[in-house]
Amino acid sequence: MAKCKYDWPEAGQRKLIGKRISRVTGPAMASGQAKYSYDINRPGMLYARLLACPYAHAKIKSIDTSEAEKLPGVKTVRIIQRVGTEIQWAGDEIVAVVAEREEIAEDALRRIKVEYEKLPHIVHEEDLSQVGDRAKPAAEQRTGDPDAAFKDPDAVISEGYYGLPVIIHCTPETHGGVAEWVDAENLRVWISTQNVSGLPPQIAETLGTPVTNIQALCEYMGGGFGSKFSPDRWGIEMARLAKDVGKPVKLMLQREHDSMVAGARPSYFAKIRVAAKKDGTLTGWESDTWGTGGPGGATLPPIPYVLNVPNQIKRHTSVATNVGPARAWRAPGHPQACYLTMTALDDLAAKLNMDPIEFLMKNLALAKPREQIYRQELQKAAELAEWTKNWHPRGDKSPGPIKRGLGVSIHTWGGGGHNSLCNVAIHPDGSVEITLGSQDLGTGTRTVIAITAAETFGLPVEAVTVNIGDSKYPPSGGSGGSTTVGGVSGSTRRGCVDALEQLFAAVAPGLGVPAEQLEAADGRIQVKGDAAKSLTWKQACAKLGVKSVQVQGKNPGPCQLGSSGVGGVQIADVSVDTETGIVKINKMVAVQDCGLIIDLKTAENQCYGAITMGIGYSLFEEKIMDQVTGRMLNPNLDSYKLAGIGDIGEIVVHMMTGPGYDDRGVIGLGEPPVIAPGAAISNAVANAIGVRVPTLPLTPAKVLAALAKGGIA
Amino acid sequence: MSWKKDKVRKPAKPNEALTRRDFLQGAGVAVSGGLLVGREPAIAASPDEKAKVLGPEAVPITLRINGKAQKLTLEPRVTLLDALRNHLDMTGAKKMCDRGTCGACTVILDGKAVYACSVLAIAAQGKEILTIEGLAAGGKLHPVMTAFVEHDAHQCGFCTPGFVMASKAFLDKNPNPLQQDVEEGLGGNLCRCGVYVGVRQAALDAAKARLGEKGGKAHGKV
Numbered sequence A: 001m002a003k004c005k006y007d008w009p010e011a012g013q014r015k016l017i018g019k020r021i022s023r024v025t026g027p028a029m030a031s032g033q034a035k036y037s038y039d040i041n042r043p044g045m046l047y048a049r050l051l052a053c054p055y056a057h058a059k060i061k062s063i064d065t066s067e068a069e070k071l072p073g074v075k076t077v078r079i080i081q082r083v084g085t086e087i088q089w090a091g092d093e094i095v096a097v098v099a100e101r102e103e104i105a106e107d108a109l110r111r112i113k114v115e116y117e118k119l120p121h122i123v124h125e126e127d128l129s130q131v132g133d134r135a136k137p138a139a140e141q142r143t144g145d146p147d148a149a150f151k152d153p154d155a156v157i158s159e160g161y162y163g164l165p166v167i168i169h170c171t172p173e174t175h176g177g178v179a180e181w182v183d184a185e186n187l188r189v190w191i192s193t194q195n196v197s198g199l200p201p202q203i204a205e206t207l208g209t210p211v212t213n214i215q216a217l218c219e220y221m222g223g224g225f226g227s228k229f230s231p232d233r234w235g236i237e238m239a240r241l242a243k244d245v246g247k248p249v250k251l252m253l254q255r256e257h258d259s260m261v262a263g264a265r266p267s268y269f270a271k272i273r274v275a276a277k278k279d280g281t282l283t284g285w286e287s288d289t290w291g292t293g294g295p296g297g298a299t300l301p302p303i304p305y306v307l308n309v310p311n312q313i314k315r316h317t318s319v320a321t322n323v324g325p326a327r328a329w330r331a332p333g334h335p336q337a338c339y340l341t342m343t344a345l346d347d348l349a350a351k352l353n354m355d356p357i358e359f360l361m362k363n364l365a366l367a368k369p370r371e372q373i374y375r376q377e378l379q380k381a382a383e384l385a386e387w388t389k390n391w392h393p394r395g396d397k398s399p400g401p402i403k404r405g406l407g408v409s410i411h412t413w414g415g416g417g418h419n420s421l422c423n424v425a426i427h428p429d430g431s432v433e434i435t436l437g438s439q440d441l442g443t444g445t446r447t448v449i450a451i452t453a454a455e456t457f458g459l460p461v462e463a464v465t466v467n468i469g470d471s472k473y474p475p476s477g478g479s480g481g482s483t484t485v486g487g488v489s490g491s492t493r494r495g496c497v498d499a500l501e502q503l504f505a506a507v508a509p510g511l512g513v514p515a516e517q518l519e520a521a522d523g524r525i526q527v528k529g530d531a532a533k534s535l536t537w538k539q540a541c542a543k544l545g546v547k548s549v550q551v552q553g554k555n556p557g558p559c560q561l562g563s564s565g566v567g568g569v570q571i572a573d574v575s576v577d578t579e580t581g582i583v584k585i586n587k588m589v590a591v592q593d594c595g596l597i598i599d600l601k602t603a604e605n606q607c608y609g610a611i612t613m614g615i616g617y618s619l620f621e622e623k624i625m626d627q628v629t630g631r632m633l634n635p636n637l638d639s640y641k642l643a644g645i646g647d648i649g650e651i652v653v654h655m656m657t658g659p660g661y662d663d664r665g666v667i668g669l670g671e672p673p674v675i676a677p678g679a680a681i682s683n684a685v686a687n688a689i690g691v692r693v694p695t696l697p698l699t700p701a702k703v704l705a706a707l708a709k710g711g712i713a
Numbered sequence B: 001m002s003w004k005k006d007k008v009r010k011p012a013k014p015n016e017a018l019t020r021r022d023f024l025q026g027a028g029v030a031v032s033g034g035l036l037v038g039r040e041p042a043i044a045a046s047p048d049e050k051a052k053v054l055g056p057e058a059v060p061i062t063l064r065i066n067g068k069a070q071k072l073t074l075e076p077r078v079t080l081l082d083a084l085r086n087h088l089d090m091t092g093a094k095k096m097c098d099r100g101t102c103g104a105c106t107v108i109l110d111g112k113a114v115y116a117c118s119v120l121a122i123a124a125q126g127k128e129i130l131t132i133e134g135l136a137a138g139g140k141l142h143p144v145m146t147a148f149v150e151h152d153a154h155q156c157g158f159c160t161p162g163f164v165m166a167s168k169a170f171l172d173k174n175p176n177p178l179q180q181d182v183e184e185g186l187g188g189n190l191c192r193c194g195v196y197v198g199v200r201q202a203a204l205d206a207a208k209a210r211l212g213e214k215g216g217k218a219h220g221k222v
């Protein structure tokens, strides 16, 4: 195959790409030097706090801020939502206060009097009969002939109830930032964001300020998981407040408030019937689903997931509630669709007395075009989990109260690279800079850029300076949907190849060969096939005289550097204490493809992290709402339970690489590994105790309730 | 959360320390609405001393941070974490939960890891306070930090300074831990990105490296 000029180096030529390389931000993070938006302290900076509505549904009747304004140290009080506004969720912002210190701002909030007219609210959606007119049924969807499939006398039909509640993003750094007017017209904001380049246009539109007058900065950010794409109301308010007081203002949401308003993943509940022939061939799917993502309801998730079961009927009801607004949560819709589908299929496999891996293998033709990938990944995962040795049919018959079980699940995601522009500079002193308006969420964006440039230039990673996190840099897409690594590696690679050509042109005359005969390797520019004729990188760059090479790199662009679409298989190995109902993870196995891997170390870490988060939402996490008050009962971390270091067991990650994988080019990885844990863990629990615990999280109470109805056998 | 961990994950409470929660957090803050909690005086009581009422106005205090005396004028209700972050621009310690649950704010007080969000600054007077900035003094990475970098024990890195400080305090007391000890000892820190695999390895590795230097034999990964 003819090589395209920007193509990734062949496997044997790669010095850095695909190796395990420590992230370039590690030392700054581990030493506490990394500055997050929350850490920005500006001269004369003031602090803002927000007064939130305590009711889930209410109309504002009156607001009295006079007592707050009188408090010494208070600089301004701003009404965000006026009298008469109808509030749709508890925690919605009503008034902002700016004071000299955080403590004073909090005191001021307590002096504000707001009267509300309470309106009826709904914050529970699992029992559809209780939601009244909040239910919005969608038209039934049908494909094939489901009636015939379910009426077939030879069909084996499994029927079940499944669900997962609303959970929150719970970003470690809450939402917010610092706003500073550099002068009367120019605004600078440090916002914890996944979308540096995309913020100024959004802020400009709301404030009516020219977009060129706005600079958004975000050097380090403490997690977004899909909840930090917009400046949000607080981002806009902090800019207005800063203007009002003529000083920089810091406005970070407090944890409790953040949990209520700044990100939720929609719930889904479902009654599902699936049909198969006696040999396990899937023949029919019928589902009634419902769920909520707050006032906006929740659309039908992509079910049946991965396996496109023939002959379907799908009925879905969106429920508008007052639980707070939904935001994209890592792989939107997929963890839920995966859970609903893979648990229902696992129950069917159990009814067929089939090994679930065998059952999935049997139906992989429905997973086109990734049939082969799943086959290879299922085999690998089974091997790593010692499936043949450790799996047993439903219900661990061994004596004693602790029952062990294994469960499997598969997933998919896109992850093609986003649009990205970057500037590549090679300076006469030998230094190299890559500059772009991207952001590093902890996924290793900087590291991926540095590795790509270093590989192209034949330099060590440390030789590359990466500048990101500033909207004044060439624009790059927001970091969502696993699009960043594909985007920034593409723009960086193309820019670096072009920049290198210019450097070759500058040094070719001195080396007495045409530029095309030069290559960059091991810190030198050398004549291909004659390494004796060479210059060190520094000597070569000195030939540039006083002018740096400055080149723009682009994604998308010529040559196929990336693609979209991955599979992935996970197996959970759990122990369940049938006396206490406690589920313990023994081991999680993840086998994942994502095309050409740039940094194996951060890629594996991405999987470890996603599985850990998956263990969290499988066993502990739920946005618990109180129907009486309409409020979230567990908005703080002492009651919103995240997985801890003692909860994860052993995690084994295997990344698929080599022929058939690397040649697909770069594909993103942020979403895929977080999708499957729910179903894998639930299936493992069902395998251990012989009965399905229908909804996540798999709390001891739910496990014991399921056991009371049956199990083991 | 871990069932076992709940036993160890307690807010640090040195005998005389006043926790912020005693004063501020009991009933939730502004979001709960309508609650009138004024600025209350803080009482610095020790068993053999008569109760001394301080505040609510700002009072002069001296903190010994990373070997250096820092003079501040603070309201007694200001936490050690806010004193560091808002008054001294020492932002290595992070605020994630602000109520003694996540460990992102961990600093070392007289050799003991504590949650800086749950200790009042006035109560930290007279103690040696070590922060992440002090641990990386002179721009040189502490061996625990090096182990974190090597094992990629971070993603967004927001929890990392807290984990590094907790690991350092833990390893000082448990120089030769088993994996299970690490899981209990670091059970008071939370990471949303989920980097525990790296943290576990980093802590074990840092212990091993130190024992190696001293000629000891490490348990390693068990």
Ligand code: FES
Pocket (backbone or CB within 6 Å): B094, B095, B096, B097, B098, B099, B100, B101, B102, B103, B104, B105, B106, B115, B116, B117, B118
């Ligand atoms: S911020 Fe102090 S323990 Fe979470």
Ligand code: FES
Pocket (backbone or CB within 6 Å): A172, A222, A223, A442, B153, B154, B155, B156, B157, B158, B159, B160, B190, B191, B192, B193, B194, B195
């Ligand atoms: S690395 Fe993000 S919270 Fe731990």
